[in-house]
Amino acid sequence: MKEFKVTPIRNGTVIDHINMGMALKVLKIIGVKEDVNSTVSVLMHVPSKKAGWKDIVKIEDRELDPKELDKIALISPNATINIIRDYNVAEKFIVEVPNVIKGIMKCSNPGCITNQSEPVETEFVVESKKPITLRCVYCDRLTTEIAENIQ
Amino acid sequence: MSAGFRGMDVVSIRDFSREQIEHVLKLAEKMVPIARGEERSVMLEGHVLGSLFYEPSTRTRLSFDAAMTRLGGRTLGFSEPKGSSVAKGETLADTIRMVDAYCDVIVLRHPQEGAARLAGHFADRPVINAGDGAGQHPTQTMLDLFTIRKEKKQVDGIHVVVVGDLKYGRTVHSLSEALAMFGAELTFVAPPTLQIPKEHLKAIEGMGKKPKITSSLEEAIKDADVLYVTRIQKERFPDLAEYQKVAGTYRIDLNVLKDVKKDLIIMHPLPRVDEISPEVDSTVHAKYFEQAFNGVPVRMALLGLVLGGLK
Numbered sequence: 001m002k003e004f005k006v007t008p009i010r011n012g013t014v015i016d017h018i019n020m021g022m023a024l025k026v027l028k029i030i031g032v033k034e035d036v037n038s039t040v041s042v043l044m045h046v047p048s049k050k051a052g053w054k055d056i057v058k059i060e061d062r063e064l065d066p067k068e069l070d071k072i073a074l075i076s077p078n079a080t081i082n083i084i085r086d087y088n089v090a091e092k093f094i095v096e097v098p099n100v101i102k103g104i105m106k107c108s109n110p111g112c113i114t115n116q117s118e119p120v121e122t123e124f125v126v127e128s129k130k131p132i133t134l135r136c137v138y139c140d141r142l143t144t145e146i147a148e149n150i151q
Numbered sequence: 152m153s154a155g156f157r158g159m160d161v162v163s164i165r166d167f168s169r170e171q172i173e174h175v176l177k178l179a180e181k182m183v184p185i186a187r188g189e190e191r192s193v194m195l196e197g198h199v200l201g202s203l204f205y206e207p208s209t210r211t212r213l214s215f216d217a218a219m220t221r222l223g224g225r226t227l228g229f230s231e232p233k234g235s236s237v238a239k240g241e242t243l244a245d246t247i248r249m250v251d252a253y254c255d256v257i258v259l260r261h262p263q264e265g266a267a268r269l270a271g272h273f274a275d276r277p278v279i280n281a282g283d284g285a286g287q288h289p290t291q292t293m294l295d296l297f298t299i300r301k302e303k304k305q306v307d308g309i310h311v312v313v314v315g316d317l318k319y320g321r322t323v324h325s326l327s328e329a330l331a332m333f334g335a336e337l338t339f340v341a342p343p344t345l346q347i348p349k350e351h352l353k354a355i356e357g358m359g360k361k362p363k364i365t366s367s368l369e370e371a372i373k374d375a376d377v378l379y380v381t382r383i384q385k386e387r388f389p390d391l392a393e394y395q396k397v398a399g400t401y402r403i404d405l406n407v408l409k410d411v412k413k414d415l416i417i418m419h420p421l422p423r424v425d426e427i428s429p430e431v432d433s434t435v436h437a438k439y440f441e442q443a444f445n446g447v448p449v450r451m452a453l454l455g456l457v458l459g460g461l462k
Contacts, residue, residue, distance in 0.1 A: 111284050113263040118242050120269060135350075138265025139286055140163070142350045 023055035195224035201254035202228030315381030
């Protein structure tokens with residue numbers, strides 16, 4: 001009989017192929033805190049045919065919104081999203097890095113005007129998708145430090 | 152190639168094509184007699200310039216003021232945030248919205264990078280960036296190009312050595328990208344901790360140029376056509392100990408200039424502290440005071456274009 005480290009979920013989302021070591025960042029992105037009412041399972045350092053090692057996050061009774069998907073794409077561009085409904089995979093897709101990132105991360109340049117209390121959303125143009133490199137529309141600073149700056 | 156200048160923000164030199172910059176320089180040439188006071192103009196009569204300087208400036212602020220006045224317009228604003236609502240904690244966005252209602256064009260200097268781009272989002276009137284932190288200073292770049300073209304007749308193929316604070320020096324960032332666009336060969340001379348940032352180097356390399364990077368001025372200066380000197384800016388260093396390590400690294404004096412080309416020109420965005428010895432001022436190489444004057448006709452051309460007085 002096949003051994004399950006974590007049992008299948010009835011309804012919810014399985015985020016698979018997360019870059020190794022990024023699972024806790026994913027939890028932060030999807031806002032898993034004390035007030036969550038459903039089960040959240042985290043597998044770290046799982047063998048992966050594609051990448052050697054990967055992380056997996058399963059969250060019950062919850063589907064992700066587009067902003068959360070964009071954030072996951074930025075820190076883990078190969079992550080796959082499986083939406084589970086009544087134990088079946090109802091939808092499956094790979095996250096997609098958008099061409100423009102608005103409001104979901106702060107600029108890595110401490111001298112950038114967007115890090116002051118101005119009434120603007122941050123905005124970045126994706127200059128390269130491999131590795132992910134973003135250019136701040138305001139100060140032009142290039143950054144590859146994505147996980148550190150996600151809000 | 153002047154289509155689209157009217158109402159345009161002047162935030163970064165990257166927003167301009169070579170043809171557009173050449174058009175500005177051509178018009179600036181025509182502005183020289185007015186800038187010198189030899190001819191009169193009422194081209195911008197009735198227009199108001201809002202001049203917002205959140206950081207000290209002598210040349211940039213006064214030359215914008217002179218440019219506007221020489222064309223018959225008026226200037227209002229502040230030369231330091233003390234005494235304005237900014238001191239009470241008003242956001243830049245709110246200040247811009249207000250000034251936008253009082254003026255026809257806004258000139259902004261601000262210590263934060265990206266400030267002019269932000270101002271452009273909140274203003275309906277054109278915004279001209281007069282320096283944003285360690286970011287861009289496009290009108291300085293245009294007057295530098297104007298000076299080089301005037302002295303050297305062309306920019307293509309000439310060897311420009313840029314020395315000093317290449318990390319925090321905003322004039323260097325804008326200028327080096329524009330020089331690469333115009334086909335100049337570049338050498339960057341700085342201590343390793345103050346070398347040109349990677350994003351600017353990447354932009355220059357993207358234009359097919361391969362600049363030389365060195366910390367030795369002696370080596371680089373021998374075949375230079377233009378020596379562009381910048382001040383090591385104490386106010387931009389987060390750590391004073393870092394400043395003290397590099398302050399005074401390069402000093403241009405007659406001894407440094409003994410083996411240079413006869414027609415080498417020396418430029419400096421000013422103010423200088425001690426990076427160019429006063430004895431150099433009387434040599435044929437010194438062009439930094441002409442360069443400072445050139446700010447007036449270049450800014451006249453830009454004001455004329457964004458306000459629709461010039462086409």
